[in-house]
Amino acid sequence: MTQPTPLLSTLETYLKLTNTRAQAISSNMANVDTPGYRTHDINFESELRRATAMAPMETADNTGTVHFAPVVREVPGLLERPDGNNVNLDREGLLLAESQLQYQLGVQLIKGQFHQILSAINGGN
Amino acid sequence: MNLFDALSISGSALSAERQRSEIIAANMANAETTHTMAGGPYHRREVVFETPATSSFRLALAATRQMPGNVPGSVHISQVVDDPSPPVMRYQPGHPDADSQGYVAYPAINPAAEMVDLMGSVRAYQLNASAVAATKSMIQQSIDILKS
Numbered sequence: 001m002t003q004p005t006p007l008l009s010t011l012e013t014y015l016k017l018t019n020t021r022a023q024a025i026s027s028n029m030a031n032v033d034t035p036g037y038r039t040h041d042i043n044f045e046s047e048l049r050r051a052t053a054m055a056p057m058e059t060a061d062n063t064g065t066v067h068f069a070p071v072v073r074e075v076p077g078l079l080e081r082p083d084g085n086n087v088n089l090d091r092e093g094l095l096l097a098e099s100q101l102q103y104q105l106g107v108q109l110i111k112g113q114f115h116q117i118l119s120a121i122n123g124g125n
Numbered sequence: 126m127n128l129f130d131a132l133s134i135s136g137s138a139l140s141a142e143r144q145r146s147e148i149i150a151a152n153m154a155n156a157e158t159t160h161t162m163a164g165g166p167y168h169r170r171e172v173v174f175e176t177p178a179t180s181s182f183r184l185a186l187a188a189t190r191q192m193p194g195n196v197p198g199s200v201h202i203s204q205v206v207d208d209p210s211p212p213v214m215r216y217q218p219g220h221p222d223a224d225s226q227g228y229v230a231y232p233a234i235n236p237a238a239e240m241v242d243l244m245g246s247v248r249a250y251q252l253n254a255s256a257v258a259a260t261k262s263m264i265q266q267s268i269d270i271l272k273s
Contacts, residue, residue, distance in 0.1 A: 022260065030176075093255075
């Protein structure tokens with residue numbers, strides 16, 4: 001959907017990516033005892049860069065929704081247990097807290113944007 | 126792919142861990158059971174966890190198909206297996222289940238090992254419950270955008 005300000009569409013992508021990451025962390029936590037399960041995650045920075053780079057050309061032709069699917073990859077370099085599972089609880093806990101704060105930040109910034117628009121509508125009152 | 130999928134993934138883990146706790150509780154409760162419907166002593170049981178999609182290709186495919194009730198990345202119990210270890214024989218000639226030499230077959234259950242397994246299950250449950258709380262607060266924040 002085309003947003004009223006460019007920052008809002010960036011923030012929308014930011015929230016979507018945070019959401020994807022939270023889901024990856026949830027599924028890593030859910031499979032903490034599944035034999036052979038490999039930790040999944042997205043590379044947040046590069047995905048955000050990729051999404052923001054493709055956003056302007058999507059909005060230019062007014063096709064509506066931005067079709068962006070973040071790439072979920074296996075995380076390399078984690079210590080593997082004998083059953084083939086490499087979920088690290090400390091890592092997941094830390095990332096869950098981080099993505100929660102990221103989400104909160106995105107929501108606060110979106111609220112700030114809408115307040116600005118509302119303030120413009122009300123003529124600065 | 127939305128926040129409610131994350132909720133159902135954590136929910137599937139809560140359900141799987143609860144079933145695992147039930148099986149462990151049954152093992153501990155039947156540590157001294159010598160008589161079962163199938164005959165012989167109780168057999169220790171174990172759960173096998175499984176995740177529906179293993180490769181990222183299947184993950185992506187499942188995400189596009191939007192299969193209900195089978196969110197990629199969730200966990201479920203694929204089977205409950207019997208522990209094949211032989212029963213422990215104890216000499217109790219007066220016992221109704223004693224064999225001709227006076228030995229009674231008891232299930233090979235180590236309460237300490239079961240307790241450790243139960244603790245692991247409880248910790249995993251707590252972890253996923255905290256993930257549910259985190260997802261819930263994210264959904265609540267999304268709703269808060271609508272408030273001024």
